Amino acid sequence: MQIEHTELADVIVLVPQPFRDDRGLFTRTFDATAFDAHLGRPGAAAAFVQDSQSRSVRGVVRGMHGRAGRGEAKLVRCARGAVYDVLVDIRPGSPTFGRHQAFLLDDDGFRTLYVPPGYLHGFQALTAVADVCYRIDRPHDPVEDIAVAYDDRDLGIGWPEPVTVISARDRAAGSWADLVAWLGGGGHPGAAVRAR
Numbered sequence: 001m002q003i004e005h006t007e008l009a010d011v012i013v014l015v016p017q018p019f020r021d022d023r024g025l026f027t028r029t030f031d032a033t034a035f036d037a038h039l040g041r042p043g044a045a046a047a048f049v050q051d052s053q054s055r056s057v058r059g060v061v062r063g064m065h066g067r068a069g070r071g072e073a074k075l076v077r078c079a080r081g082a083v084y085d086v087l088v089d090i091r092p093g094s095p096t097f098g099r100h101q102a103f104l105l106d107d108d109g110f111r112t113l114y115v116p117p118g119y120l121h122g123f124q125a126l127t128a129v130a131d132v133c134y135r136i137d138r139p140h141d142p143v144e145d146i147a148v149a150y151d152d153r154d155l156g157i158g159w160p161e162p163v164t165v166i167s168a169r170d171r172a173a174g175s176w177a178d179l180v181a182w183l184g185g186g187g188h189p190g191a192a193v194r195a196r
């Protein structure tokens with residue numbers, strides 16, 4: 001498994017090497033030993049306690065989601081189809097605070113994003129059906145949900161396709177400005193941080 005660094009601080013991409021033959025292929029999608037060694041934290045992989053999967057139709061955008069409290073680490077890969085996956089660094093003091101980067105995740109490259117705590121995450125489905133698998137290192141708690149509008153002008157994310165469907169939660173998401181004010185200890189989180 002190769003590790004690629006990204007433009008975003010502490011975000012890495014895990015890139016496996018599939019074995020292809022006449023039957024198809026075999027690939028390891030996660031390697032705890034390599035992951036722990038790269039992070040320099042024995043036991044880091046063992047912290048992932050929930051695995052989830054979502055299915056989206058083409059054009060769907062889910063995001064931009066984060067988590068309050070101590071955040072959550074996340075491993076993200078696309079098991080079916082392809083998605084345009086976007087991360088935003090929301091860690092005050094980080095050299096890449098406020099910056100975003102997009103990644104193509106698909107069911108042929110098997111690339112997995114490692115997202116440390118303190119990032120917003122979202123994606124758009126690029127194929128008729130797109131399944132995204134997540135592993136997170138803390139049990140989900142909706143009270144800690146953060147949502148910033150996927151089309152927030154300040155974030156300026158260039159979604160590649162017309163947006164077909166978004167959830168009610170995402171339609172009600174707060175602004176990047178709300179979130180920045182809240183992160184700075186001032187202002188009210190407004191809809192950026194809210195219970196469902």
Ligand SMILES: Cc1cn([C@H]2C[C@H](O)[C@@H](COP(=O)(O)OP(=O)(O)O[C@H]3O[C@@H](C)C(=O)[C@@H](O)[C@H]3O)O2)c(=O)[nH]c1=O
Pocket residue numbers: 052054062063065121122123134140167169
């Ligand atoms: C995220 C999540 C949702 N749910 C439930 C709540 C709700 O009834 C249903 C759908 O939830 P949502 O609409 O929040 O699902 P969705 O919009 O797909 O949320 C996901 O978006 C992507 C971008 C992420 O990064 C994920 O961490 C997660 O926030 O599933 C869980 O039970 N566990 C979970 O971990």
